[in-house]
Amino acid sequence: MVAVTFPDGASRQFEAGVTGFDIAKSISPSLAKRTVAMTLDGALVDLMKPVQKDAKIEFVSRDDPRALELIRHDAAHVLAEAVQELYPGTQVTIGPVIENGFYYDFHRAEPFTPEDLPVIEKKMREIIARDAPIVREEWDRDHAKTWFIAKGETFKGELIDSIKSDEPLSVYKQGHWLDLCRGPHLPSVGKVGNAFKLMKVAGAYWRGDSTKPMLSRIYGTAWTTQEELDAYLHRLEEAERRDHRRLGREMDLFHFQEEGPGAIFWHPKGWTLFQSLVSYMRRKQKAAGYTEVNTPQVLDRALWETSGHWQTYRENMFVTKTEDERVFAIKPMNCPGHVQIFKNGLKSYRDLPVKIAEFGVVHRYEPSGALHGMMRVRAFTQDDAHIFCSEEQIMEEALKINDLILTIYRDFGFDDVVVKLSTRPEKRVGSDEAWDKAEAALGRVLDELAKRGLKTSIQEGEGAFYGPKLEYTLRDAIGREWQCGTTQVDFNLPVRFGAFYIGQDSEKKTPVMIHRAMFGSLERFTGILIEHYAGHLPLWLSPLQIVICTITQEADDYAYEVAAAARKLGLNVDVDARNEKITYKVREHSHAKVPVLLVAGKKEAAERTISMRRLGSQQQTQLAIDEALAQLAAEATPPDVRG
Numbered sequence: 001m002v003a004v005t006f007p008d009g010a011s012r013q014f015e016a017g018v019t020g021f022d023i024a025k026s027i028s029p030s031l032a033k034r035t036v037a038m039t040l041d042g043a044l045v046d047l048m049k050p051v052q053k054d055a056k057i058e059f060v061s062r063d064d065p066r067a068l069e070l071i072r073h074d075a076a077h078v079l080a081e082a083v084q085e086l087y088p089g090t091q092v093t094i095g096p097v098i099e100n101g102f103y104y105d106f107h108r109a110e111p112f113t114p115e116d117l118p119v120i121e122k123k124m125r126e127i128i129a130r131d132a133p134i135v136r137e138e139w140d141r142d143h144a145k146t147w148f149i150a151k152g153e154t155f156k157g158e159l160i161d162s163i164k165s166d167e168p169l170s171v172y173k174q175g176h177w178l179d180l181c182r183g184p185h186l187p188s189v190g191k192v193g194n195a196f197k198l199m200k201v202a203g204a205y206w207r208g209d210s211t212k213p214m215l216s217r218i219y220g221t222a223w224t225t226q227e228e229l230d231a232y233l234h235r236l237e238e239a240e241r242r243d244h245r246r247l248g249r250e251m252d253l254f255h256f257q258e259e260g261p262g263a264i265f266w267h268p269k270g271w272t273l274f275q276s277l278v279s280y281m282r283r284k285q286k287a288a289g290y291t292e293v294n295t296p297q298v299l300d301r302a303l304w305e306t307s308g309h310w311q312t313y314r315e316n317m318f319v320t321k322t323e324d325e326r327v328f329a330i331k332p333m334n335c336p337g338h339v340q341i342f343k344n345g346l347k348s349y350r351d352l353p354v355k356i357a358e359f360g361v362v363h364r365y366e367p368s369g370a371l372h373g374m375m376r377v378r379a380f381t382q383d384d385a386h387i388f389c390s391e392e393q394i395m396e397e398a399l400k401i402n403d404l405i406l407t408i409y410r411d412f413g414f415d416d417v418v419v420k421l422s423t424r425p426e427k428r429v430g431s432d433e434a435w436d437k438a439e440a441a442l443g444r445v446l447d448e449l450a451k452r453g454l455k456t457s458i459q460e461g462e463g464a465f466y467g468p469k470l471e472y473t474l475r476d477a478i479g480r481e482w483q484c485g486t487t488q489v490d491f492n493l494p495v496r497f498g499a500f501y502i503g504q505d506s507e508k509k510t511p512v513m514i515h516r517a518m519f520g521s522l523e524r525f526t527g528i529l530i531e532h533y534a535g536h537l538p539l540w541l542s543p544l545q546i547v548i549c550t551i552t553q554e555a556d557d558y559a560y561e562v563a564a565a566a567r568k569l570g571l572n573v574d575v576d577a578r579n580e581k582i583t584y585k586v587r588e589h590s591h592a593k594v595p596v597l598l599v600a601g602k603k604e605a606a607e608r609t610i611s612m613r614r615l616g617s618q619q620q621t622q623l624a625i626d627e628a629l630a631q632l633a634a635e636a637t638p639p640d641v642r643g
Contacts, residue, residue, distance in 0.1 A: 003054040017050040021187070024059055035059040036067050036186050044070075046136055046184040062191060063224055069097050074134070074185055074192045075124075075222040076102040081177040082123035083218075092179065093155040093206065093215060100232065101221035105204055107155060111216040117198040120218070124196070131190030132175035136183060138168050144180065155206065156180050195229040196222035238478045244527040245373040247535040251593050253543070254374075262371045262378030264523055272543035272572065277522055278359055280638055281383045281408075287640075288404055290357040290385055295337025297361065301327040306496055307336040308429040312465045316364045334360035335490075335515055338386040339497045342511070347501040352511065353389035353397055359522070360384045374527030381522040387514040388499070391437070397514055398445040398470070398487050405472055405485045405518050411639040412529065413538070416475035418455040420483075421446045422462035429466055430492035438489040439468045445487075446470065466492045467515070476532040484525060488515035535593040536615055539636045546573040546632065547594050548610075549585040551601035553577070558605035562598065562625055569633040590615060596632060 004023060005011045014023060020040075024047070025032035037047050037060040044066060051057070060066050076095035083090055083106055095104030106112070112120075139147075141160060148156040159180060163169060172181045174189050186192065199219045206212040223229040248254050253270030256263075266274060282292065301319075304310040309317065309332065318330040331337065338356045347354065363379050370376055387397050402419070409417055421442055424435045450456045463469055472485035490513040494500075503509040519525040529537065539545055546566060548559045556577045566573040576585050582599060589597055599611040599620065610628050611620045623631070634642075 002051055004051060005054075005056045007056075007058050014051065016052055019050055020045075020047045020057065020059070023051070023057065031059065034061045036062045036191050037070055037184060039066075044184055047187050048136065049184075062186075062193075067186075068222075068224055070184060070186050071192055071224065072097045072102045072222045074189065075196050075220060076104050077172070077174060077179055077181070077185075078124050078127050078189060078192055079104050079120065079198070079218060079220060080106075080179060081127055081174065082120050084177070085127075086120060086123055089152070091153055091155055094159070095179075101199070101219065103217050103219045105206075105215040105217045107206075107213060107215050111203065111214075112201045112218055114201060117201070117218070121196075121198050124198075125194060127175075128189055128192050128194065130175060131188050133188045134185045135173045136185070137171050137173065139171050141165075141169050144169050144171065148180070192222070193224070195224065195226045196220055197229065197233070235478050235480075239480070239531070242478070242531040242534045243373075244375075244530040247530050247593070248374075250591060251530075251535055251543075253530075256373070260379075261368060262366060262376075264374065264377065264379070269543040270526075273537075273541065274522060274526060276541055276543070276638075277519065277526065278383075280411075280640060281359075281519065283638075283640055284404065284408060285357045285383075285385065288355075288400070290355040292357050292359075293338070293341055294358055295334060295341070295360065296331070298328045298330055299337070301329060303336050304329050307493060308466060308496060309333065309336070312427055312429065316366075318363050318365060330363040331360070332362050332364045334358050334362065334382060334384040335386060335493060335513070336497070338384075339493060339499055339513070342386075342388050343497065343499050347388075347511075349390065349501055349503050349509070352501060353387050353393055354511075355385060355387050357383070357385035374523045377521070377523055380524065382517055383519045383522060385516045387516060388494070388501075388511040389514065390509070391441070391512055394441045394489060394512055394514065395445055395448070398442065398489070399448065401487050401514070401516050401518075402445070402449060402470075408518050409472075409474055409485075413532065414474040414476070418457065418473045418475075418481070419446065419449050420457045420459050420462075420471045420473060422459040422464075422469050422471055424463050424468060425461050425465060427465055428463070429496075434491035434495075435468070438491050441489050442468050442470055442487070464488055464515075466490050469515075476528065477534075482524075482528050484520040484528070485518045486515065486520065489513075490515060536595065537593070539595050539632065540638045542593075542595050543572060544574060544592075544594055545571050545636055546596045546598055547576050547585075547589045548573065548598045548600055549576045549582060549589070551582050551599065553579070554602045555600040555605045558608075559600045562600065562610065562629075565625070566629055566632070569629055571629070571633060571636055586613065598628070 001013045002016050003011050003013055020038040021032055024035045035047060037044055039058045039060065040055045080092045080095055087108060091107040093105040093107060095102060145157050145160045170181065170183060171178050172183060172185055197220060199221055202217045204215050204217045206215055221232060223232060251269065252267050253273065254267055255265050257265065301310060313332060317332050319327060321327050341356055342354060359381055361381050366376060366378050389397055406417060423439055446456050467488045467490035469486050469488035471483050473481050473483045475481055494510050494513050499511060500508040501511055548563055550556055550559045559575045559577060563573045563575050586597060593615060595615045597613040599613060604610055608625050609622055610625050611622055612628055613620045
């Protein structure tokens with residue numbers, strides 16, 4: 001007999017080998033009907049898995065968030081079955097679950113095209129309607145390899161060779177079709193439901209190796225309900241409408257070109273926006289006690305060896321050798337340079353905390369395929385800072401950083417923020433003792449933030465190689481999450497560089513180094529802002545805030561007079577005095593996302609008024625020019641200055 005304990009603490013005895021389905025059915029037929037999987041001692045498993053020992057069990061219904069991964073996994077299997085029914089001779093390779101969906105890689109002479117997707121989708125729905133049971137079997141390794149190769153599935157034969165010899169080899173059958181898979185899966189194919197859609201086709205090398213065969217990959221998305229699928233497809237449409245690369249062209253902010261992969265060519269308006277972010281952050285940092293510095297772009301290899309970057313981050317660094325045989329690297333991070341500034345001159349405990357900030361341009365090698373507009377680049381600017389403090393000051397300083405970050409995000413329209421603690425990765429420097437202290441310190445900070453009502457979570461193994469970190473993830477206007485700010489506690493780098501301060505006992509002490517960023521990458525944050533606002537930036541952020549459009553040449557002089565008055569108030573303004581229809585001018589500047597259009601004709605010039613039109617509105621407001629400019633100047637004042 002085995003003892004099965006349920007979430008409410010109740011326990012029942014069953015014969016060893018009883019399945020989760022049998023247990024659910026013994027409690028209630030309706031429970032068995034709605035259950036699609038279970039957890040055994042916390043691990044998600046098939047509902048038909050035999051229970052051989054005492055265990056804690058929890059039933060998982062189809063609408064449980066944990067079941068979504070199973071729905072997507074089974075959808076991938078249904079996709080593979082549909083493809084092989086429609087296109088005999090096609091080999092299946094692997095089909096994992098990914099964020100928001102799944103994909104499956106196929107090997108066939110002719111790659112799939114987008115036109116094939118509706119046909120495959122139709123076949124998938126037929127397979128789901130059959131509702132065949134999904135059954136797990138364990139096969140002998142040699143038998144499995146022989147069987148798959150005899151079927152022409154050479155890739156599956158290679159996969160079998162890669163599975164550890166002591167690991168059971170499982171096959172899942174759905175009707176007459178089967179696949180090599182670890183599972184778990186739903187009880188039957190019908191449980192996948194019809195809330196899925198095939199999205200696109202792409203090419204992919206087998207095992208990601210360009211020397212191996214090219215496969216044809218089909219991507220799909222699957223959800224629990226049709227409403228969730230519709231909402232996801234709407235988010236994709238909205239994301240495309242907000243794409244910063246398209247809006248960047250329309251607003252004339254920046255461009256990319258092949259000669260500078262992963263680097264931004266800023267246009268005047270884009271650079272104005274960028275500098276607005278820098279100015280804002282500079283004011284916030286100065287008020288918070290940071291001193292701004294600047295460190296070299298290129299530093300000798302020896303410094304990167306001391307910091308540990310050469311050993312742990314070399315593949316991401318741009319490196320060069322000079323004529324005198326010295327090896328240099330363009331800095332991927334600012335932290336080693338900041339340690340050198342801290343070390344320059346004797347520091348006392350009375351000086352702590354020392355707060356050093358830099359708008360540091362860094363370069364990191366990213367594979368060409370990973371580059372994505374401003375969101376994934378090779379050259380970017382960090383609003384980087386490092387706080388040198390004592391162990392006793394860690395929590396106080398981390399909480400100050402938290403308060404500053406949240407204030408900044410609110411100013412930019414982000415109120416939904418999650419703080420995640422990322423713990424030690426496998427590839428790291430420093431002793432376990434140092435990591436224990438650092439993680440314990442940030443753990444206490446996370447607990448305090450949770451008490452304050454912030455949403456928090458833990459990401460095991462996702463820390464930096466030199467220390468754990470708090471990651472600030474914000475949610476944008478269409479629900480996407482972006483990781484931006486970080487707070488990292490580092491006991492390692494100061495030791496490696498021999499940094500110290502004189503303690504109260506007149507002895508040398510090693511400071512703790514807190515790495516801190518708030519925007520993170522200014523380029524990426526700019527892209528996030530453009531997409532969050534769909535290009536309709538708040539007036540205080542807009543690089544071109546006002547365009548004065550004339551209706552007739554008789555109003556040109558008046559328009560330039562108004563523009564001069566606006567510039568004296570600090571507003572960014574242009575005059576459009578072209579001999580074009582006013583409707584054409586309004587349409588053109590609205591397309592470029594200019595937030596305010598002021599229209600001036602003969603009547604306005606005579607009365608010293610202006611017609612104001614806001615982006616996205618068809619209404620015009622007639623105002624005296626002094627009143628209009630005063631109103632706009634107040635609105636264009638940055639929130640940190642406005643108070």
